[in-house]
Amino acid sequence: MREYDHKAIEKKWQDEWTKHQIYKTPKTDRPKQYILDMFPYPSGSGLHVGHVEGYTATDIYSRFKRMQGYAVLHPMGWDAFGLPAENYAIKTGTPPQTSTDAAIVNFRKQIQALGLSYDWDREVGAHNPDYYRWTQWFFLFLFKNGLAEKRMARVNWCPKDQTVLANEQTVSEDGVKGVCVRCGTPVEQKELSQWFFKITEFADDLVKDLDTVDWPESTKINQRNWIGRKEGVVVPHVVSGTDLTLHTFSAYPAWLFADTFIVIAPEHPLVPALVQGTEAESAVMSFVAAAQKKTTEERGDSKEKLGIFTGRYAEDPFRKGEKMPIWIANFALMDFGTGVIRCSSHDARDYEFAQKYEIPLRHVVGDGSFVDAHDNAGVLIDSGPFTGRTISPELIVEMIDWMVSHGIAERKVTYRLRDWLISRQRYWGAPIPVVYDPSGVPHPVPEEHLPWMLPTDVEYQPKGSAPLGTSQELIERTERIFGPGWKPEIDTMDTFVCSSWYFFRFADAKNSNAFASPEAIAAWVPVDLYVGGAEHTVLHLMYARFFTKALKRFGYVSFDEPFLKLRHQGTILAEDGTKMSKSKGNVINPDDVVELYGADTVRMYEMFMGPLEAMKPWNTKGIIGPRRFLERVWRLTDKVGDGALGAAEAVFNQTIKKVGDDIQTFGLNTAISQLMICLNAFEELPVVPRAAFETYLKLLAPFAPHLTEELWHELGHTTSIHLESWPTYDDTKLMADTVVIAVQVAGKTRGTVSVSHGASQEQVLAVAERDLKLAQYLPQTPSRVIFVPNKILNLVP
């Protein structure tokens, strides 16, 4: 018999599919599905098995949806700007353009070898000028609408990579904080003028609209935590003997009567004025200087509370006539709230600080032992008009109303989310389309000069300023267009900017008049299904949502959220259960496995390993299972002929139902399991009816596109199986004629009986009573009988 030669078959059909363009995106004259993978960074080391997992899942889903009759958009592209290519250039002198293009060629080849059904006509690369001209357009769009601005900022600076990092990029992949995400070097603080996108303007919507999308709950929670929305009050305090006012923020207004002192962040702008001319001035200012020098890492590392008394007192609006000492404290963060905090005995951190520096405390709940304000529970004492009241959500509202009406406080919402710093002192990114006039004022580069080309005459070696500064061409271009004395912006954009809008581009990838036409956007976006790694739960998704909301605000799109349904693929671990890493040498290269077993086997194996979202270890021995399965399907052709399904009819119909249901809900492992069960049943038959086998091939087609296409053609078909319709099942034939029912006594299974499908309680009981083994357990006069048709009969004595 002929051999299952995966190499020949897979190559043959991949070529055929390309030739006949069977995965070309159709017109949207019928319901559409936009099914998207997070586009990869084309790294030099190629595709890894984690990519294969996510891409196979969306491929199966796309093929399924096409067979169901949907117009499917399923594209692929390259998140091609980024540091690795630039670091490689620094090391070897190879231009990033060259190494990136080579990596893309390799990625594309690997992806095509897997039989993934992308529409390559819509391929995009973030590093191509016809792409980044629109990235630059987005910058101008935000700038013109007041959502981008340049300002001085204390920024995270990586001394090794010589670049600014966003807060999010100061955590290593292993979770170490205060280090460069790329190289692990401890991050320093630097004051620089930088471009920001005002994502904080959308903070409320970014929280609220999470309720409208079908995303993993944990991802939504991560987003909410990152935004860190907190409702509370701001209380102004007059500083005695000055004309200064300090504003504190509190998210626990019920406890404000407890506060006895105030702390202020070392970098707070009012600190110098606060201590100016006082005895404490020099001591305080040197404390502040010492605190500022510390890197984020050092600050985070030691949680030791350090502080110094300013010599000043604030008047307590909650207790007329009482004064609260004002301290500088290292735990007060300028980045949160107002940078000034009212402190009390009901906060573990404040309490520790007060003990250390012998600051007097009082309590408003309990008998003096520690009660945490975060619990928001207890009966208030010594709390003005609220003494004796029990803390409750209603009381908190009442207290806030009282504070507001007495002019003590104002309502305030704060966020942890910061504006998005997008300036990067790097080469391999989209140039920021800004020029400076001779007096240093920034001007947007007019749209007719886009793409504002990334120059190639640059020095890659980092010298502490941006590489674009070394480009003669860029400087000359700027002066030629704008006039003598004009200077180019030499920073490039954070690569997350490129990936914040690429899903729009796929809808209209070749448009040279707009990032995508309104018609194309209306036809395809938002994305119906988005699949990618869980490592992007915060940054990329947040930024893409921000871009979408900005477009919505200014009338470019009509929807609020870009990704309606999101799923993550879990990490695939090495065989020993640890993370795959080059340094440990335990990385599985998909090419090797595809070579040995074939793409269909690798696809099926990765889907069969377990639930898509689960973290699971690779098991080289386990691959043989799906391979054997495909070989058995291959051999089954010999048994195809004229015959009846007989005993396999119920399993066959169940399989049609379950495979469809499971693909829809991403239970791809159980869908494959069901296909195996069905095959086992087919193998019991003397002859497999041709129609049933063809249906079976259609069910298997999304998983193993090459093998099913080959067998489909062997059966005499001349068109692709992937253009067939998804099979339907016979509702009336889902159950076998005979069912096995568990017979229980008081919930304990005592045996089983075989009865015809749909048998009544009386019929089942009659059969059970005739069963000698069972009869001995059955109670004569059951007090209760529970009967679930086709499942159980339970007699309670």
Next chain:
RNA sequence: GCCGGAGUGGCGUAAUGGUAGCCGCGCACGACUCAAAAUCGUGUCCCGCAAGGGGUAAGAGUUCGAGUCUCUUCUCCGGCACCA
């Protein structure tokens, strides 16, 4: 510390509150073979010859019936964390 998620055979895993362990890997035995591989068949949670009993991290609860629901505890994973 806070917020999520998860604990089931030797392994990956499966079970609308209804016979726990489907499907696959591995292993054992058998068939085929001079032999091996491949393939096919049988078996494979634990104790027990069997009848039977026990069993889904531990303990309690709800229920005729709990891997599944509730509470307590333990462990592991992910995220956030001096956040006012």
